[in-house]
Amino acid sequence: MTTIGQPDPPFVIGDRTFGSRLIVGTGKYRNNREMVAAIRASGAEMVTVAVRRVDLDRSVEEGILHHLDPAEFFLLANTAGCYTATDAIRYARLGRAAGLNDWVKLEVIGDERTLLPDTSATLEAARELVADGFRVMAYTNDDLITALRLEDAGCVAVMPLASPIGSGLGVVNPYYIREIKRRLSVPIIVDAGVGTASDACVTMEQGVDGVLMNTAIAAAEDPVGMARAMKLAVVAGRDAYLAGRMEAREIAVPSSPLGGMLD
Amino acid sequence: MTTSKAGGRPSATVSIVLNGERRRVAAGLSVAGLLRGLELEPGMVVVERNREILSRDAIGATAVEDGDRIELVHFVGGG
Numbered sequence: 001m002t003t004i005g006q007p008d009p010p011f012v013i014g015d016r017t018f019g020s021r022l023i024v025g026t027g028k029y030r031n032n033r034e035m036v037a038a039i040r041a042s043g044a045e046m047v048t049v050a051v052r053r054v055d056l057d058r059s060v061e062e063g064i065l066h067h068l069d070p071a072e073f074f075l076l077a078n079t080a081g082c083y084t085a086t087d088a089i090r091y092a093r094l095g096r097a098a099g100l101n102d103w104v105k106l107e108v109i110g111d112e113r114t115l116l117p118d119t120s121a122t123l124e125a126a127r128e129l130v131a132d133g134f135r136v137m138a139y140t141n142d143d144l145i146t147a148l149r150l151e152d153a154g155c156v157a158v159m160p161l162a163s164p165i166g167s168g169l170g171v172v173n174p175y176y177i178r179e180i181k182r183r184l185s186v187p188i189i190v191d192a193g194v195g196t197a198s199d200a201c202v203t204m205e206q207g208v209d210g211v212l213m214n215t216a217i218a219a220a221e222d223p224v225g226m227a228r229a230m231k232l233a234v235v236a237g238r239d240a241y242l243a244g245r246m247e248a249r250e251i252a253v254p255s256s257p258l259g260g261m262l263d
Numbered sequence: 264m265t266t267s268k269a270g271g272r273p274s275a276t277v278s279i280v281l282n283g284e285r286r287r288v289a290a291g292l293s294v295a296g297l298l299r300g301l302e303l304e305p306g307m308v309v310v311e312r313n314r315e316i317l318s319r320d321a322i323g324a325t326a327v328e329d330g331d332r333i334e335l336v337h338f339v340g341g342g
Contacts, residue, residue: 025342035340050341053282053334054308056301063307063337080341090314094336097309097316165342192342214342 008242011209013187014103014135014156016074018045021204022234023076023189025214026050029223032067038217039073042227047073048105048212050080051095070100076137078105083118085125092129104129105159105191105212107139115165119146123153130154139191142176144183151184158184159191159212162203166215168195170202177206197226197233204237205245277329288327295323297333308337 011018024044029035039047049064068075077095079088085108092104108125110118117140129136130153137157138150147158160180163169170193171177181188187209194200194213203211211234220226276287281297288297294317298305310317311334317325327333 026340027342029340048342049338051309051336052339052341054301054303054337056282056284056335064339065307065337075338077338078341093316094309094311094334095338097318098338099319212342 006242008238011187013046013137013189018074018210020044020046020231020234021210021238022200022231023048023191023210023212024217024227024230025212026064026068027214028218032064034223035218036067038223038227039068041224041231042217043231045074046076048076048078048214049095050078051091065098074103075100076103076105079107079125080105081109082107083109083121085121085128088121088125089128089132092125092134093132096134101135102133103135103137103156105137105139106155117141117161119143122146123149126150126153126155137189142173142180144176144180147180147184147188151186155186157187157189157209159189161192162190162199162211163193165192167193168199168216168219169193170195170199171206174202174206177203177208181207181209194230197229200230200233201237201240204234205241207241210234277327277331279327279329279331279333281333282335290329292327293323294321294325294327294333297327298322298335301335303335308335310335 011021020043022042022044023046024039024042025048026035079091082088082091088108096102106126108118108121109115119141122138122140126136126138136155137159138155139159140146142160150158162171189210189212190203190208191212194216200211217223217227275290277290278287294310305322313332
């Protein structure tokens, strides 16, 4: 913090630079029009999508590529819903075959109730996908050892959770998040658990490189309004981190001079 | 049901499992023809046939065969 108002270094993941530190999902919106409006309001450039069967009876909405232009957003396919490394690798390859890019948000779930990751299966899948040429962004627990191993495996970003997916509980363990950020060299993106703008701000104040969220925006009463709030909160949290906060103390210190008071 | 007894005509359809559902399709149909019949744009879906991904180029040249397990997937909203 030696320069006044020092510029934020660019947000680089792998070989790509992003103008926004906010990454958003596309699930759970009431309709596609609202989804696109919210994503635009969020300012996010990287947007996650899931791989699923085409509904042959057309009772479910059509594919998301009818609504999101890959020229406008960098679409990151996920492996959400996979419970084994084998399934996650299969979904990753299907996503890559869509021909947009060779990136994947790797997610291997280990428990239905908490949706906490199966970290050993995540590591196994990460190693295989990296060897297969993928740029892997790995969703993981807020566990330093797994994070270090995912970095060793060649992931381009490691993405510890703030709290369980869709819970909106915010950052439950800021110390673990900070320690992961301190110890790894690849970008750290906090993925899952943010509930509202203050959570996003607190997340970024831990010094992480970015934050990924879906439900907090999609499930808000006004997703477009919340998307705008999240955009500002991520910028505010990042700037506050770079600016370096004052020391907290449990005693008041006056802001106005003690001298110069009238008799 | 896929082929008739020796000397007979082959049946006009084959049985496949498409996105988890058993279906009968015309014998000799290509995967591209299957997509056309479903009014799906080849550029919008990814085809997996018997656990192997078919490249866009292979879709036209690959015939649907009896017993094939075919998955047609695409991108949907997700986090």
